[in-house]
Amino acid sequence: MIEFKNVSLTYPNGVKALKNIDLTIQKGEFVVIVGMSGAGKSTLIKTINRLATVTEGEVLVDSENVMRLKENRLRKLRTQIGIIFQDYNLVGRMSAIRNVMVGRLGHTTTFKSIIGRFPQKDLQLAMRNLERVGIGEKAYVRADQLSGGQKQRVSIARVLTQQPKIILADEPVASLDPPTSHKVMRDLKRVSKEDELTTVVNLHFIDLAMEYADRIIGMREGEIVFDGPIEEVSEKTFEEIYGRPIREEEKRGD
Amino acid sequence: MSQSTKISLRSQRSLKQKATFVLIVTSLTLLYAFSLWSQDFSIASSQSSPWTILYRLFVVPLINPSYWPSFVEKSWLMIETVAIAYAGGIAASILALPIALLAAKNSGGKVHYVGKMILNAIRSIPELLFGVFFVAAVGPGSFAGVLAISVNSIGMIxxxxxxxxxxxxxxxxxxxxxxxxxxxxxxxxxxxPQLLPQFLSISLFRFEIDVRASTILGLVGAGGIGVPLILAQQQRHWEEVGIILIIVILFVVVIDSVSGRLREKLN
Structure with missing residues (x-):
C-alpha cells in the first residue's frame, strides 16, 4: 500500500511540482496517472522510491515513511519497487539477460555481483521473465541491437526480476509507435496482474489510459483533480482534467 | 497571394561581415606570398643524385642476395621497437586513468582543469624531448624508450x-x-561496460602511433631499430637504411591493419 499524506514538493528554483497531495493506492491496483506534461506526474511517481524528495508531508510505503529511511533501509525498500523509464535506461553494450540481471543487484552482495557469480536460480528467474514478455530468444543479443518495444520489454523483465511489490512506470510507451505501445502496455498489465503487483503508470495518452487502467488519477498543476475507478471515466472526465477539449494527438490510436 | 521572395541558402550578410571576410582572405594570401618569398629554395649540391640514392635504398637490398641476411637481423631490432611501444603503451593506458578521471568535467568536479593542464603540458612536449631526457636519466637503451613512450602517451590517451x-x-x-x-x-x-571498450580502442589506437614514435626514439639512443637507422644514415650506407625502412614500413602496415580491425570490432 502506498500513502501520500499532505505531500508537497517545491524544487530549489521555486517551482511547486506537487501541492498538498493526499492519496492512497491499495495493494494490487493498476493505477494510471494522466495529465499534461508538467502536471507533476513524473515527480509524484519518483517520490515513491525517493528519486525525488518531498519538501512537506509524508510518503508511506507499507506504513514506512520513505523520507526517514537511512541509506541501507532505502536500498532495501528500493529493491521492492521496480521502475520503468521512458528511455529504457539499459546499457546498450550489454546483452539483454545481463541488463535483466541488473535488476537483481540489490539482492546480490557487492563482491558476488562484481565477480559476476549470480545464483543459478536468479539466472533462471531472469530467463523466465524474458520469456514471459516474449523475448526469451533475444537473451544474448546486445541491448542496442533491439527495437524500442523489445528494449522496453527487457526493462519490464528487469523490473520483474527484482521481484518487487510495486512497479512504477514513467511514460513507458512515449517513445514507441502505436501498435508497439499497445503490446507493451498489455504485457505490463498482464505480468502485473499475474504477480499481484501494485502498479502506478504515468501516461499522457488518454485512450491507452482508458484501455488499461483500473483506476485513473488526473493531475493538473501539481494537484489531483480527479480520482476514480475506470468505470466512472469518460472523455468528459479528461476534458475536466486537462481543463480544455481533448485533441486528437492526445490519443495514441491503434 | 503576394509574390514570393527569393529564398537563399545562406542568411543575409551585413556589409561589415563581407568586409571582414575580404580582409581575412587578403591577409591569408599576403601571408602565403610572404612565406614563399622569404624561403631560400635553391638546392644544395650533393655528390650523389636523388635517383641513385633511391635506387640504393629500395632496389639494391632487394635484388642483391648478400643483403638478405640483414633483413632477419634488423627484424629482431624492429621487434624490440614494437616491444618498447607495447610496454610503454600498456603503462600509459593504466597511468592515464587517474589523470583522466581528474580531467573529466563530470568526475573531476571543480578541479578538472588541473587534470586538463597536466594532460596539455604532457602533450605539448615532443616525444624526442622525452627520449633525450630519459636517455640522460637512465642511460641509452630500451628502458629509456619505454619510459619516454609511456609518459608521452599519457597526454593523448x-x-x-x-x-x-x-x-x-x-x-x-x-x-x-x-x-x-x-x-x-x-x-x-x-x-x-560503457567505458572499457572505448578505453581499449583508444589504447590500441595509441599503440599504432607508439610503434612509429619508438622508431624515431632510437635516433636519440632510446633503443630499438632507430639506433642502426641513424648510424647507417650518418655513414651514407643507403642499402642499410633501405633495409631498415622497408622493415619499418612492413611492420607498421601490418600492425595498423590488425589493430584497425580490432578497433572496429570494439565499437
Whole structure:
C-alpha cells in the first residue's frame, strides 16, 4: 500500500511540482496517472522510491515513511519497487539477460555481483521473465541491437526480476509507435496482474489510459483533480482534467 | 497571394561581415606570398643524385642476395621497437586513468582543469624531448624508450579517456540506484561496460602511433631499430637504411591493419 499524506514538493528554483497531495493506492491496483506534461506526474511517481524528495508531508510505503529511511533501509525498500523509464535506461553494450540481471543487484552482495557469480536460480528467474514478455530468444543479443518495444520489454523483465511489490512506470510507451505501445502496455498489465503487483503508470495518452487502467488519477498543476475507478471515466472526465477539449494527438490510436 | 521572395541558402550578410571576410582572405594570401618569398629554395649540391640514392635504398637490398641476411637481423631490432611501444603503451593506458578521471568535467568536479593542464603540458612536449631526457636519466637503451613512450602517451590517451568519461550515459546508473544497487554496483554494471571498450580502442589506437614514435626514439639512443637507422644514415650506407625502412614500413602496415580491425570490432 502506498500513502501520500499532505505531500508537497517545491524544487530549489521555486517551482511547486506537487501541492498538498493526499492519496492512497491499495495493494494490487493498476493505477494510471494522466495529465499534461508538467502536471507533476513524473515527480509524484519518483517520490515513491525517493528519486525525488518531498519538501512537506509524508510518503508511506507499507506504513514506512520513505523520507526517514537511512541509506541501507532505502536500498532495501528500493529493491521492492521496480521502475520503468521512458528511455529504457539499459546499457546498450550489454546483452539483454545481463541488463535483466541488473535488476537483481540489490539482492546480490557487492563482491558476488562484481565477480559476476549470480545464483543459478536468479539466472533462471531472469530467463523466465524474458520469456514471459516474449523475448526469451533475444537473451544474448546486445541491448542496442533491439527495437524500442523489445528494449522496453527487457526493462519490464528487469523490473520483474527484482521481484518487487510495486512497479512504477514513467511514460513507458512515449517513445514507441502505436501498435508497439499497445503490446507493451498489455504485457505490463498482464505480468502485473499475474504477480499481484501494485502498479502506478504515468501516461499522457488518454485512450491507452482508458484501455488499461483500473483506476485513473488526473493531475493538473501539481494537484489531483480527479480520482476514480475506470468505470466512472469518460472523455468528459479528461476534458475536466486537462481543463480544455481533448485533441486528437492526445490519443495514441491503434 | 503576394509574390514570393527569393529564398537563399545562406542568411543575409551585413556589409561589415563581407568586409571582414575580404580582409581575412587578403591577409591569408599576403601571408602565403610572404612565406614563399622569404624561403631560400635553391638546392644544395650533393655528390650523389636523388635517383641513385633511391635506387640504393629500395632496389639494391632487394635484388642483391648478400643483403638478405640483414633483413632477419634488423627484424629482431624492429621487434624490440614494437616491444618498447607495447610496454610503454600498456603503462600509459593504466597511468592515464587517474589523470583522466581528474580531467573529466563530470568526475573531476571543480578541479578538472588541473587534470586538463597536466594532460596539455604532457602533450605539448615532443616525444624526442622525452627520449633525450630519459636517455640522460637512465642511460641509452630500451628502458629509456619505454619510459619516454609511456609518459608521452599519457597526454593523448588521458585526453581521449576523459572525453569518453564525459560522454557517459547516466541513465543506467539511475536504473541501478533505483532498484537498490549500491554505488559500486552502479559503477561496475552501469559505467564500466560503457567505458572499457572505448578505453581499449583508444589504447590500441595509441599503440599504432607508439610503434612509429619508438622508431624515431632510437635516433636519440632510446633503443630499438632507430639506433642502426641513424648510424647507417650518418655513414651514407643507403642499402642499410633501405633495409631498415622497408622493415619499418612492413611492420607498421601490418600492425595498423590488425589493430584497425580490432578497433572496429570494439565499437
Amino acid at each position: 588521458g585526453k581521449l579517456y576523459a572525453e569518453s568519461i564525459e560522454s557517459i550515459d547516466r541513465a543506467p546508473v539511475e536504473a541501478i540506484r533505483a532498484s537498490g544497487g549500491n554505488s559500486l554496483q552502479a559503477f561496475w554494471y552501469g559505467i564500466l
